[in-house]
Amino acid sequence: xxxxxxxxxxxxxxxxxxxxxxxxxxxLFSPRRDTPQKLMPYESGMIPLGSTRARFxxxxxxxxxxxxxxxxxxxxxxxxxxxxRELGWGPFLAMCMFVVxxxxxxxxxxxxGGLEWD
Amino acid sequence: xxxxxxxxxxxxxxxxxxxxxxxxxxxxxxxxxxxxxxxxISAWIQDRHGPNRAGPLGLLQPIADGIKNFLKxxxxxxTAARFFxxxxxxxxxxxxxxxxxxxxxxxxxxxxxxxxxxIIADVPIGILYVMAFSSLAVYGVVLGGWASNNxxxxxxxxxxxxxxxxxxxxxxxxxxxxxMLAGNVTLPEIIWQQQQLGMWFAFPLSLGFLLFVISAFxxxxxxxxxxxxxxxxxxxxxxxxYSAMKFSAYMIGEFGHMVTASALMATLFLGGxxxxxxxxxxxxxxxxxxxGFAADGSVIMANPAVWKTLAxxxxxxxxxxxxxxxxxxxxxxxxxxxxxxxxxxxxxxMLPTSLAYLMLIALTILVLDEVGVAWGFGYGLALTAVSTxxxxxxxxxxxxxxxITGAAAQRAQRVxxxxxxxxxxxxx
Numbered sequence: 001x002x003x004x005x006x007x008x009x010x011x012x013x014x015x016x017x018x019x020x021x022x023x024x025x026x027x028l029f030s031p032r033r034d035t036p037q038k039l040m041p042y043e044s045g046m047i048p049l050g051s052t053r054a055r056f057x058x059x060x061x062x063x064x065x066x067x068x069x070x071x072x073x074x075x076x077x078x079x080x081x082x083x084x085r086e087l088g089w090g091p092f093l094a095m096c097m098f099v100v101x102x103x104x105x106x107x108x109x110x111x112x113g114g115l116e117w118d
Numbered sequence: 119x120x121x122x123x124x125x126x127x128x129x130x131x132x133x134x135x136x137x138x139x140x141x142x143x144x145x146x147x148x149x150x151x152x153x154x155x156x157x158x159i160s161a162w163i164q165d166r167h168g169p170n171r172a173g174p175l176g177l178l179q180p181i182a183d184g185i186k187n188f189l190k191x192x193x194x195x196x197t198a199a200r201f202f203x204x205x206x207x208x209x210x211x212x213x214x215x216x217x218x219x220x221x222x223x224x225x226x227x228x229x230x231x232x233x234x235x236x237i238i239a240d241v242p243i244g245i246l247y248v249m250a251f252s253s254l255a256v257y258g259v260v261l262g263g264w265a266s267n268n269x270x271x272x273x274x275x276x277x278x279x280x281x282x283x284x285x286x287x288x289x290x291x292x293x294x295x296x297x298m299l300a301g302n303v304t305l306p307e308i309i310w311q312q313q314q315l316g317m318w319f320a321f322p323l324s325l326g327f328l329l330f331v332i333s334a335f336x337x338x339x340x341x342x343x344x345x346x347x348x349x350x351x352x353x354x355x356x357x358x359x360y361s362a363m364k365f366s367a368y369m370i371g372e373f374g375h376m377v378t379a380s381a382l383m384a385t386l387f388l389g390g391x392x393x394x395x396x397x398x399x400x401x402x403x404x405x406x407x408x409x410g411f412a413a414d415g416s417v418i419m420a421n422p423a424v425w426k427t428l429a430x431x432x433x434x435x436x437x438x439x440x441x442x443x444x445x446x447x448x449x450x451x452x453x454x455x456x457x458x459x460x461x462x463x464x465x466x467x468m469l470p471t472s473l474a475y476l477m478l479i480a481l482t483i484l485v486l487d488e489v490g491v492a493w494g495f496g497y498g499l500a501l502t503a504v505s506t507x508x509x510x511x512x513x514x515x516x517x518x519x520x521x522i523t524g525a526a527a528q529r530a531q532r533v534x535x536x537x538x539x540x541x542x543x544x545x546x
Binding site: 004005006007008010011012014015016018019020022023025026027029030031032033034036038039040041042043044048052053056059060063064066067070071074077078081082083084085088089092095096099102103106110115116117 | 131134135137138139142187188189190191192193194195196197198204207208211212215216219238239240241242246266267268269270272273276279280283284286287290291294295297298300301302303353358359362363364366367457458461462465466469470473476477480481483484487
């Protein structure tokens with residue numbers, strides 16, 4: 001089965017070369033006529049005020065944490081899902097408990113306002 | 119009849135190289151012409167001509183665009199983080215070009231030196247490979263937004279990261295229903311199980327299909343989920359500062375994701391290259407290429423042919439094109455969501471629904487096995503009935519506008535304000 005990965009490596013090589021080549025070729029062929037105004041960050045023609053590295057909403061952080069929890073859940077569900085018909089009822093009940101625990105967690109986050117964006 | 123052998127040895131390497139070159143070239147051309155298709159269909163929907171100057175019917179427009187992007191002046195903002203600014207477009211481009219590798223595009227092709235699978239790499243991890251690489255694109259987007267050192271780009275990148283990770287959960291969970299029915303993660307086997315079931319998974323898993331399509335739209339940042347580049351709010355979002363080929367790399371990445379997502383939806387839910395009927399079935403089962411099982415459990419050998427490969431390839435292209443046109447069609451049909459609506463849909467509707475649906479389908483499958491329904495059309499019909507009820511209930515529920523505050527709720531609020539009792543004019 002390891003032979004199946006060889007074309008994959010080849011494709012990786014082609015894709016990486018293509019990605020680098022496109023950006024590099026454009027850099028070689030394109031003219032550069034820089035002016036200080038052109039090199040400013042574009043903010044609809046205004047001179048930028050303040051730093052871009054300002055603080056941003058904590059909501060994005062909450063989403064990232066919730067994502068890790070539920071993406072891990074997906075990963076735990078996949079091995080059971082592909083074997084589900086052979087495994088039968090016992091593992092199904094176990095998975096039900098697992099899903100209920102996570103659903104309660106989601107409900108808690110929801111009721112605590114962790115999913116609100118207003 | 120001599121048994122068909124998979125291609126091996128030096129010829130396997132030659133076939134692999136030919137497939138990589140061929141499929142990569144076709145993928146790049148498909149991406150280029152999807153941009154033209156998008157502009158042409160947009161024009162058609164808006165009752166105008168669209169690009170029609172470069173070549174007959176504007177058919178050379180993508181080539182002209184490519185040359186233009188190579189020759190345009192590129193800017194590197196003075197305050198940008200140089201290394202990451204250049205790296206980010208490549209990080210979007212790379213995953214969108216490699217994810218196609220595990221999707222089978224046609225029935226196996228017989229050659230004098232063995233049977234060639236029409237798939238770049240039939241790796242045993244299958245769909246997990248797609249999930250892993252398609253989610254890498256978010257790094258390029260958020261890194262590009264951050265490295266630009268531009269407030270619009272930064273907010274676009276942030277929005278993109280939050281949105282893409284949110285919908286990846288629903289995408290993964292709706293995918294699990296397919297894995298339960300197919301019992302394997304490799305895409306050739308998923309297609310094979312759809313042939314054996316006698317119906318495409320879009321019917322027995324209709325709600326999973328709907329959730330997957332919605333998540334795929336959100337994952338590719340297409341309207342109505344194009345929050346990361348909402349042009350009326352963020353100029354063009356995370357690629358505001360990008361020009362020339364680096365901008366083009368983002369575009370190719372986005373369209374590459376669209377093409378891969380379309381091909382994936384066609385494979386998982388519309389039977390992949392399978393054409394309705396049984397003559398084209400082919401699957402490697404214990405080293406033999408079989409087309410099905412006889413009533414007594416013995417295998418029926420497959421009979422691959424060049425014309426079958428070509429016919430199934432045409433079928434696959436048709437199914438993928440259907441989803442590509444759907445992408446463009448929906449772009450001009452639905453208005454953009456607000457960001458809070460996008461997140462509410464992802465976490466409060468899609469996630470609980472896909473979890474509940476997943477367990478319901480698992481229960482149904484176990485009950486059907488317990489009752490002793492044979493794997494086949496009747497099995498599919500029973501699941502179809504359950505899923506149809508779920509889908510109708512889901513659409514009805516989402517349409518009420520309770521969980522996601524929609525325009526209807528805002529109208530109701532306005533009416534409330536209007537009907538505040540006015541104090542009666544003081545009498546004289």
